[in-house]
Each structure stands twice: as structure tokens, then as C-alpha cells.
Amino acid sequence: MTSRLHLTVDGPAAAPVLLLGSSLGTAAAMWEPQVPALAEQFRVIRYDHLGHGRSAVPSGPYTVDLLGRELLRTLDDLDVAWVHYAGLSLGGMVGMWLATHAPERVRRLALLCTSASLGPPEQWRERAATVRADGLPAIADAVVARWFTPAFAAAHPEVVAAHRAMLTATSSAGYAACCEAIAAMDLRPDLDRVTAPTLVIAGADDPATPVEHAHEIVGRIPWARLAVVDAAAHLANVEQPEQVCRLLLEHFHEERGDR
Numbered sequence: 001m002t003s004r005l006h007l008t009v010d011g012p013a014a015a016p017v018l019l020l021g022s023s024l025g026t027a028a029a030m031w032e033p034q035v036p037a038l039a040e041q042f043r044v045i046r047y048d049h050l051g052h053g054r055s056a057v058p059s060g061p062y063t064v065d066l067l068g069r070e071l072l073r074t075l076d077d078l079d080v081a082w083v084h085y086a087g088l089s090l091g092g093m094v095g096m097w098l099a100t101h102a103p104e105r106v107r108r109l110a111l112l113c114t115s116a117s118l119g120p121p122e123q124w125r126e127r128a129a130t131v132r133a134d135g136l137p138a139i140a141d142a143v144v145a146r147w148f149t150p151a152f153a154a155a156h157p158e159v160v161a162a163h164r165a166m167l168t169a170t171s172s173a174g175y176a177a178c179c180e181a182i183a184a185m186d187l188r189p190d191l192d193r194v195t196a197p198t199l200v201i202a203g204a205d206d207p208a209t210p211v212e213h214a215h216e217i218v219g220r221i222p223w224a225r226l227a228v229v230d231a232a233a234h235l236a237n238v239e240q241p242e243q244v245c246r247l248l249l250e251h252f253h254e255e256r257g258d259r
């Protein structure tokens, strides 16, 4: 079976691949603040998770294992032997899965505003049920309130509106199935299998994946370090674009190579 993931590709064809995974309820556009700078150095491939953006929406429930295997199949289809990988929240969860199940495919890893275990599971199942019954508008205000700090939201209403629109354009079925993937996920026992040097980035004011979750990941991955971004909630790459871009470029520049 060929990949069901939609890809957005930027940057020179011969450059090392940097794969970007987005968060629950967003798509490739989430990474717009970083892509121009990253694509000067890397072949930047953004993928939409199953059930998100322009990817396929197979019937759920999903698991992180399913999302990760779909991504691995995509790399096989592209004939890409290894990648650098950066993922935010759900994108980071899939990144941890990839780096533990196919460590030879991940050269360097960046995990942003994410968690290896994001309970309680009942809350995610309730969220899935609400979205299936009432659609994404029913939860959009509460979700977007966790994405940006109040100060940023007041200063940049157009950015908030654009990301809210991205959320409500997501398939309800796909979003709900990914909630069930998060409900069932516990990546903690596997994290000592990550061999990639790893940068963990947390938003200091992230209520969705608080800084303690980043500490837990750093404590379990053998070669990991933490950077906390001030004045940033869950979508730290949108709220502090230059700082996050600089952190990513520094991390992925530390080891350059050819595919």
C-alpha cells in the first residue's frame, strides 16, 4: 500500500531531509514561521497526520503506532534512508515512536511541546466523543486558549483566527481518532532506545503539555537536552517563531550530512 499522508516539500532536493510533524488539529501550515529559514539548509518535508489536513481519513480509532507506521511507509516510498525530525505535540509523539522503533532512520530529533504520556485517557475519549457528536467548533475556543498565551492572543488576533480556522477545517472523525491515539499512548518505557541526539523544547506557559512533561522526556532519552521558551503556550513555534527557529537550526546544524 502506498502512503496515505499528504506531504508539503520545500528546499533543495539534495539537502538532508528534515521531517516536520504538526500538532493535533493542525496541518503543514503550522510550520510556516520556520519553513523559509529551514528550507535554506534542508529538504523540509511536512506531513499531515492521518485524519488531518489533506491526508487520508481512514476510520478510527487510531494509535500512535499506526501513525508512526504510516510515516515509516512514507519514508520507504520516498526512498529516504534517514531524516532529521522535529515534531510538536502529536508530531512529537510520532517522532518519539519513530526514534524508538526505527532509531537508524532518525539522525537528530527535536521534540516540541509534547509528552510521552498525556493522560488522563478518559478526557481524551470524552473529547473524541464530543467532537464526533458536535464537531470541532464545540471545542475550538477551549483548544485555542491553550495554544497561545492571553497576551499573544490579544496582540495577534489574526494569527489566532487563522489557527482556529485550521482546527475547525480538520476532519472531526480524524481529530477524534487521533484523540484516541493519545488516550492509549505510553511511550515512556521505550524512550531509552532513542539513539538520536535530542532537543526537547517546552513552552514556559504551555497548559496542554506543561514543562514537567519535557523534563520527563529529557530524563529518559540518553542524549537529550531541554530548552524552555519564555512567553509561549502550546504552539510555541508560532508564538516565538525566531527563538524556536534558532534553536532548531542550532540543533540540526550540529551534525550535517548527506542522505
Ligand SMILES: O=C(O)CCC(=O)CC(=O)O
Binding pocket: 022, 023, 024, 025, 088, 089, 090, 091, 142, 143, 146, 208, 234
Ligand atoms: O496538540 C496536540 O497535538 C495534543 C495536545 C492538544 O491537543 C492540546 C490541547 O488541546 O489540549
